[in-house]
Amino acid sequence: MNEYQLTRPWRNVVRLKAIQRASRHLTLERLAATSYRVRSASHPEHYYYVQIDPAMLTGVCSCLWAHYGGVNCKHVLAVLRAYYAACGELSFWADPKEARRQHRPIIVGTYLYATVRR
């Protein structure tokens, strides 16, 4: 196992808040129940395709960052927020203790927690 594999699960932890902020300004369109396309922020003529597993708060994205092993890219977070929009506004947390501190309903995912503000 190399260093990259060892650190990989923590990428979303380190940059989660920054990625979450970036995810708020994306334009997306639902294609099917859990499939969306998200307009690229830097190249508006380009779309990324995202398939989510909403119960696990995970997703697969066609962007380069995801291709090289990044998890929970801003496109996946944007799609998860859109998917749950009828329930409220999601905030993402890497640490379950931080999530519980919000005193809101929590969705427990894989390496990721979301609190729901109704």
Ligand SMILES: [Zn+2]
């Ligand atoms: Zn992506």
